[in-house]
Amino acid sequence: MSTSLKTPAYEALAATFQRLHHLQHLQSIAYWDQAANMPPGGSQARGAALAEMAALMHRMRTDPKLRDELARAEQEPLDALQRANLREMQREWRQSNALPESLVQRAQLATSRCEHAWRTQRPANDWAGFVDTFREVLATAREEAALLAEQAGCGRYEALMDRFEPGMTCAQVDRIFGEVRQWLPGLIREVTERQSREPVIAPVGPFPVPAQRVLCEQAMRLLGFDFDAGRLDVSSHPFSGGAPEDVRLTTRYREDEFLVSLMGTIHETGHGRYEQGRPRELLGQPVSLARSMAIHESQSLSFEMQLGRHPGFARLLAPLVRQAFGEQPAFEAGNLHRLVTRVKPGFIRVDADEVTYPAHVILRYEIERPLIEGDIEPEDIPALWDAKMMELLGVDTRGNYRNGPLQDVHWPESLFGYFPCYSLGAMYAAQWFAAMRRALPDLDARIAAGDLAPVFDWLRQHIWLPASRYTTDELAIRASGEALNPAHFKAHLEARYLG
């Protein structure tokens, strides 16, 4: 950011966001520590400390002087980058200032109560109990949606989705998911039919945790993760946290299985490299932030799905797996690839393969949108869930709330509008690899030969470094010549699973 006497309001804003960025660093490390290290007795003190910090940062973001500075900065002679930064500042400001403090507090209380209850309701399969606590979460979410929609002049669900995916409309999601709905069930049938004739050798455990950790770290190195600016640890719910200069990835290990933690680590490594690759000279400014959650997922899925389940990549993993656990027939590259591309309709979204995954997301979208818009009530969820699971995946979920609508933490936590990002991310990832293949016709051969640099170079140039400089559509067009086009995702699945 250049400084100039002609842009005093802009400079003041940049300084404020820089300060917020520094405080957020401490907040992120404390969140990571809470998940990875904190002893149980520290929970209350940590909660109070994080609440204090959240309140402090909220006061900074709602300081009345910001409104004035944002208005004055609009009139200042900013260059293109500064103008993009101002646009992102305004976005962050609108989000922080859109909701009255009392509503934010009520929503926090409702979600923390519901999330706490959900932890015991899920294992108890207690749908009736859940509806009781969930009703309040939904009520505050509807209030939030109505306020945000009124301000933005858009639909209520769309207003919630905009927090994660700026610029995405329900019309677009309807069109995209509507298309997928038409070909997905047929594709799943065809793939599972074909795979039923393919023999796969199962790996034989146990897989000692220290060897799994080494394997995961080697995969991260292979994928260019910078251990000078990050680390891998253990937490019960894997995530990517920390700061761009100090990315904290987590995974979890089970001794009887190694592919879940390995592929999960590869997924988080995609998030991690996006964070590590954000433009260093702009860190602290909103324009340096990840573009959207779908774009963030497009990075984790570029790593986990496009690359991690690439037949060439299995050849790179095979020797590492043998090094970790010794020789086994299952560790032959072709068999490893068959293992990680196995398609099987199931109950649980986070365990789904890349072919059935979109069905889970479409189902969530088709339920949470009418829920927010008041067209259905919590009581209506189970019947809808059962019908859609049967229709999309052929799976019978009746009475199985635990592995049905109670499986995700998103609704108890009021994260309405997030689900679509997962599948939009998978579609963007397919679109990025299609663009890479047009630019580099020998891409697949290079990957098989262990030369992953072209992939990283393309992502760095087209996604990581631009960060939030352009809108999502502009970013996609600059990167791949077109806005989001789900045809690439369909083509990718057909090529990989029916090719």
Add this chain to the structure above:
Amino acid sequence: MSTSLKTPAYEALAATFQRLHHLQHLQSIAYWDQAANMPPGGSQARGAALAEMAALMHRMRTDPKLRDELARAEQEPLDALQRANLREMQREWRQSNALPESLVQRAQLATSRCEHAWRTQRPANDWAGFVDTFREVLATAREEAALLAEQAGCGRYEALMDRFEPGMTCAQVDRIFGEVRQWLPGLIREVTERQSREPVIAPVGPFPVPAQRVLCEQAMRLLGFDFDAGRLDVSSHPFSGGAPEDVRLTTRYREDEFLVSLMGTIHETGHGRYEQGRPRELLGQPVSLARSMAIHESQSLSFEMQLGRHPGFARLLAPLVRQAFGEQPAFEAGNLHRLVTRVKPGFIRVDADEVTYPAHVILRYEIERPLIEGDIEPEDIPALWDAKMMELLGVDTRGNYRNGPLQDVHWPESLFGYFPCYSLGAMYAAQWFAAMRRALPDLDARIAAGDLAPVFDWLRQHIWLPASRYTTDELAIRASGEALNPAHFKAHLEARYLG
């Protein structure tokens, strides 16, 4: 803290200090993480984040309204505990308001940079490189000392020491260390002479790190450390950090040796129990803080020296050591006790036995005091160091910066004035155990029988729960009938090493 409409200023102050306490929690976790986890690339961002936080907390502590509230609270009808809390608030306020924010921030950046550089300079024996980064730390420390001294009307080094040891004067330290200087070299000669005739069996390594970690954690359990509210990790310079509800101890392991990490962990456990034992209902208020750093060290040294090197305690450790590393003649209780009470002049303060330890501290005091007062410059340190090490301990340190002035993190971290606390702490610890023995004539037999509860009960009642309710002198008098009296330390060394 009771609330009352008659004490509005006091209540407002209490709320402010509670908020500061919450923010300090995040700060402490970030410091611990920096030492225990942070990858090198995260250093700059962490430094900037901690500087931002320090500045923010400094602004809270220097808010002009506090001066007014402190004055008004003086006139309010406070009870004895509230009045003690107000006294500690005033102390904290005076210290914070003596320094301008710009200086605090500069100091934070300088120490962060120097400490980071020191991590590579120390192993590289790079004294010249160190002086380069250290000069800035010293410059800001001298500025701080001058400002604090002017405000307190005392000497500049004394003003820095007061941050750690309120009420302690250079005149007292001169008198106490001057006395020790007279009898210490003779005692060291006498003890080493006597021990040269005592055979000791050396343990045979290697000592695998996982077994050492288990041993250290068992020793911590024996010493009553609450693992529900704390943990043990690894850092290059062991310390006790975190928060009372989440105490973070660190140690470091070497495969060829286990007693250093074990005794170091016992030391940190003393700090940790003091923190865990601070009065819970007062946490967040200054009156709940540790009384002083000498009192803090009196707890670590009560654990490491008084208890950890007690002949009876060796009988409790012996079976744990055998469990960790198998049977060895060296692990017989009597031999273990001889091992941990071996007196041998050496380079490293933290590895020193309790007899030679004060020599290291006197040396640091005699160098850092003139350094702060401008009588010497960083270039002068090595010659002084070499001369004093030869004079006090008969050790040749020429050219060995790594194990000389680069061995401690205190100077890179600008902790000038801290060193005396270590030896004052050893003296207080000897005084506490003398008082315990007067109250419990069978104390030594109880320790040998594995009944450590009387020690913990005495410390809890006399040191942990009173926290900062009384001044240090009052605390010592209430606990032991007299203010600091170094005669107990001399008597302890003579009884244990010449008895």
